[in-house]
Amino acid sequence: MDSLAAHFVREMRAVQARGPYFLGGSSYGGIVAFEMAQQLTRAGEEVGLLALFDTRAPGYPRLRRNAPARFHLFRRLGNPFPQSPKRGWPEMRREMFRIWARSLNIRWRRLTRRALSQESLYFYFLNVTFAARSRYRAIPYPRPITLFRVPAQPPNEIYATDPLLGWGGLAAGGLEVIDIEGFHGQPMFREPYVRGLAEKLRDRLRAEQDAASASSIAAVSEGRSRSHKDGALPISV
Numbered sequence: 001m002d003s004l005a006a007h008f009v010r011e012m013r014a015v016q017a018r019g020p021y022f023l024g025g026s027s028y029g030g031i032v033a034f035e036m037a038q039q040l041t042r043a044g045e046e047v048g049l050l051a052l053f054d055t056r057a058p059g060y061p062r063l064r065r066n067a068p069a070r071f072h073l074f075r076r077l078g079n080p081f082p083q084s085p086k087r088g089w090p091e092m093r094r095e096m097f098r099i100w101a102r103s104l105n106i107r108w109r110r111l112t113r114r115a116l117s118q119e120s121l122y123f124y125f126l127n128v129t130f131a132a133r134s135r136y137r138a139i140p141y142p143r144p145i146t147l148f149r150v151p152a153q154p155p156n157e158i159y160a161t162d163p164l165l166g167w168g169g170l171a172a173g174g175l176e177v178i179d180i181e182g183f184h185g186q187p188m189f190r191e192p193y194v195r196g197l198a199e200k201l202r203d204r205l206r207a208e209q210d211a212a213s214a215s216s217i218a219a220v221s222e223g224r225s226r227s228h229k230d231g232a233l234p235i236s237v
Contacts, residue, residue: 001031001032001035001132001133001135001136002035002039002136004032004035004132005032005035005036005038005039006039008032008036009036009039009040012036018045019040019045019046019047019048020045020046020047020048020208021037021040021045021046021047021048022047022048022049022051022205022208023036023037023047023049023050023051024049024050024051024052024053024201025051025052025053025055026052026053026054026055026188026189027053027054027055027056027184028055028129028133029055030052030053030054030055031055031057031058031133031136031138033050033051033052034050034052034055034138034141034145034170035136035138037050037141037143038139038141041141041142041143047143048208048209049146049204049205049208050141050143050144050145050146051146051148051201051204052145052146052147052148052167053148053180053188053189053197054148054149054150054165054180054184054188055147055165056165056166057138057165057166057167057170058133058136058137058138058166059166060162060165060166061153061159061160061161061162061166062159062160063158063159063160064158064159064160067158067159068158071158138170139170140169140170140171140172141170141171141172141173142172142173143173144171144173144174144175144176145167145170145171145173145174145175145176146176146178146204147164147165147167147175147176147177147178148178148179148180148197148200148201149163149165149177149178149179149180150179150180150181150182150183150184150188151179151181152183152184153165163177164177178200178204180193180196180197180200181193181196181197182194182197
């Protein structure tokens, strides 16, 4: 995760050398954006906005301790978010075998240098990102976070849910939650939901731009005041 975020930071700074930077990401991409903001902040750069689009914090959601054992086993064996609490053991067992079969097929094709199918590539990507997410150890972010949250959350019967999606302890600079319509993943970026999301994001960006302008004006005024005190001539801007 750290190296992936560092790669994107280098690419971004090649285009825009200095901040403020406006970062955003959805789902797994939100965690990458979070780590990018951390790295930029440690480098002394300004992050104007960190927007997370229905991104669940690392380690969230957590299975309840009293959740059926099959869900704990299922999560350890490769499916991080078994969504339906009504799924029985036979159905989950069949899916486990499908996961193992796909994993073995990918390993065999990589060993024999054979091309992966589109479905295998997607499954491989999910496994890699889940492993990176599991290893990532997030620390509190010192600046504000804006979380765009869809209303649908994992089933309460098996998960200990949190309306802040696990970000409460990581948002040391404050957490703003903005509810949006739609569902997790691509649907929230498509019609009919994307228009409402775009309007709320636009308003949030305008607020950040206004705050940045006010800060610049205040800095100029402070500089003029200091110049007068030091006996220097005022500078027109």
